[in-house]
Amino acid sequence: MQRDHQVNILPIENVEILKITDAIKKYPWIKEHIPKPVEGYFMWIKKTIKIPLSGCFIIASPGTKQKPANLLILEENVKATLRTICAAELPDLAGSHTGFTKIVLKKKSQLNIEHVHRWGKRDTVITSLNVLLHPHARLKYDYRSLEAPKKLSIITKAELLDNASFSLTTAVDAENSNITTKEVFSLTGAKSRGEIKLRFVGRDSSYVKALSKILGLGNEAVGHLDCQGLLLSDSSYIDLIPELVSRNKTVMLTHEASIGRISEEVLLYLRSRGLTEEEAINLIVTGFLTK
Amino acid sequence: MLKIENVTVKYLDKEILKNVDLKIEKGTIHALLGPNATGKSTLAKVIMGFPQYKVTSGTIYFEGKDITNLPMEERVKLGITMVFQDPPAIKNVKLRELLEKISKVPMDELIGKTKLNNMVEELLEREVNVNFSGGEKKLSELLQVLSLKPKFLILDELDSGLDLVNLRKITFLIKDEFLNSETSLLIITHRGEILHFLEPHVAHVMVDGEIVCSGDWRYVWKVIATEGYEKCRECRGRTPLFAKRSPSKHSSDRKC
Numbered sequence: 183m184q185r186d187h188q189v190n191i192l193p194i195e196n197v198e199i200l201k202i203t204d205a206i207k208k209y210p211w212i213k214e215h216i217p218k219p220v221e222g223y224f225m226w227i228k229k230t231i232k233i234p235l236s237g238c239f240i241i242a243s244p245g246t247k248q249k250p251a252n253l254l255i256l257e258e259n260v261k262a263t264l265r266t267i268c269a270a271e272l273p274d275l276a277g278s279h280t281g282f283t284k285i286v287l288k289k290k291s292q293l294n295i296e297h298v299h300r301w302g303k304r305d306t307v308i309t310s311l312n313v314l315l316h317p318h319a320r321l322k323y324d325y326r327s328l329e330a331p332k333k334l335s336i337i338t339k340a341e342l343l344d345n346a347s348f349s350l351t352t353a354v355d356a357e358n359s360n361i362t363t364k365e366v367f368s369l370t371g372a373k374s375r376g377e378i379k380l381r382f383v384g385r386d387s388s389y390v391k392a393l394s395k396i397l398g399l400g401n402e403a404v405g406h407l408d409c410q411g412l413l414l415s416d417s418s419y420i421d422l423i424p425e426l427v428s429r430n431k432t433v434m435l436t437h438e439a440s441i442g443r444i445s446e447e448v449l450l451y452l453r454s455r456g457l458t459e460e461e462a463i464n465l466i467v468t469g470f471l472t473k
Numbered sequence: 474m475l476k477i478e479n480v481t482v483k484y485l486d487k488e489i490l491k492n493v494d495l496k497i498e499k500g501t502i503h504a505l506l507g508p509n510a511t512g513k514s515t516l517a518k519v520i521m522g523f524p525q526y527k528v529t530s531g532t533i534y535f536e537g538k539d540i541t542n543l544p545m546e547e548r549v550k551l552g553i554t555m556v557f558q559d560p561p562a563i564k565n566v567k568l569r570e571l572l573e574k575i576s577k578v579p580m581d582e583l584i585g586k587t588k589l590n591n592m593v594e595e596l597l598e599r600e601v602n603v604n605f606s607g608g609e610k611k612l613s614e615l616l617q618v619l620s621l622k623p624k625f626l627i628l629d630e631l632d633s634g635l636d637l638v639n640l641r642k643i644t645f646l647i648k649d650e651f652l653n654s655e656t657s658l659l660i661i662t663h664r665g666e667i668l669h670f671l672e673p674h675v676a677h678v679m680v681d682g683e684i685v686c687s688g689d690w691r692y693v694w695k696v697i698a699t700e701g702y703e704k705c706r707e708c709r710g711r712t713p714l715f716a717k718r719s720p721s722k723h724s725s726d727r728k729c
Binding site: 445447448450451452453454455456457458461465466469470472473 | 521545546550555566567571617
């Protein structure tokens with residue numbers, strides 16, 4: 183756990199967890215992944231962990247500027263689950279969180295990540311995720327921003343080797359926010375499989391822009407993009423820009439994208455069950471973001 | 474319990490209900506009959522408080538309180554609710570999640586009320602009305618209204634899209650729950666089977682946005698079944714043709 187810049191690490195059997203600045207002294211090869219880290223963690227999972235691991239980045243003081251750089255490595259055949267929360271303790275701390283995380287899954291390893299953001303209205307958040315999946319590795323990454331900051335930028339780049347699989351879900355509930363996401367999946371390996379699922383809700387005064395790209399290179403690689411937006415206000419915008427690029431005739435890439443609104447008929451129906459309009463909208467939005 | 478006094482309603486500047494009077498006592502079952510597109514479902518939605526229907530004159534009272542301008546969710550809190558003829562699909566919201574939000578009854582008790590536990594359990598995990606069959610839609614509607622413990626329940630074309638076997642099952646559930654209770658029912662239909670199953674105290678006939686007759690349901694239905702609603706049109710403004718039998722003690726103001 184990191185609170186402002188203070189780091190607390192609890193030891194876990196079969197997992198080596200260090201401050202990234204300490205880890206780089208112990209393992210100089212980390213520089214190949216993260217050249218000049220200032221703060222952040224190094225997590226090396228060496229055997230299967232049955233209970234979920236937890237991580238937490240908190241902004242607790244006004245104006246805090248976090249710059250974590252993290253490296254997560256799973257050894258071959260290892261399975262693990264990681265739950266991470268990044269949040270501000272108060273809504274108006276006007277902090278910034280600029281993070282970079284690299285994930286390396288070695289052969290036949292499997293990782294599930296549940297990542298929740300809950301920021302204050304004046305925070306600025308920029309996160310980059312870089313993923314390398316070795317043959318037969320599987321990554322499932324569910325990211326949810328339930329209280330979006332003033333500005334949120336998420337960049338995800340992934341390379342999938344033979345038979346690797348990556349399923350990314352990004353769900354953002356935006357209000358008075360500027361949201362940008364960019365996803366680039368390179369399906370380099372044969373029979374690699376990549377899926378990007380995006381869900382955006384635009385409440386008042388929000389601008390959401392998502393640029394998603396799947397690049398099909400390996401034989402019989404399969405990629406799918408599923409982007410959906412729900413626009414709730416005339417003062418908001420949602421731009422979804424899916425891109426599929428194939429460089430191999432055996433590749434199969436598909437996408438579905440839609441931006442809609444909540445129908446008046448549905449709202450009235452839910453009100454006829456005793457919900458206020460706000461409760462009805464929240465019920466639909468929660469379902470939209472979590473399914 | 475419910476009293477509608479001389480209510481006229483417009484939708485998009487068109488008058489669709491005219492001077493409607495209706496009085497429904499506590500614990501009674503009323504039927505509202507009439508041909509298609511005559512205003513029956515509109516009356517249901519006006520009682521519920523759908524905002525697109527404008528009451529241009531008259532008053533609606535519920536338990537003595539003027540609810541003419543009360544928002545829909547407030548009317549639900551008072552105990553008014555309805556089964557929709559064709560409820561909309563709600564993507565991404567499971568029936569269980571909706572019930573957890575609205576229900577005044579514990580989920581186990583609610584499922585038990587239907588005596589269809591396996592079917593209900595499966596339905597609860599599906600998105601509300603998404604790819605539901607006609608019977609599943611009615612069961613979903615019934616679960617929702619049961620969960621609200623209504624004082625006044627409108628069944629809008631409960632019989633549409635249901636075969637006789639399923640209609641019997643659904644009406645048995647309604648009888649189990651509401652017969653001999655203090656809940657009042659308003660059955661909207663243009664078919665006869667549901668009347669035989671639920672045996673309302675009074676039947677009303679609506680034609681062209683007006684209630685033209687009220688009386689014993691057997692008599693009313695017999696005339697409709699043999700002579701059609703055209704006969705009701707002829708009756709409008711005159712002494713109704715089927716005004717021979719005494720209405721029940723729970724009848725509305727206007728008597729046949």
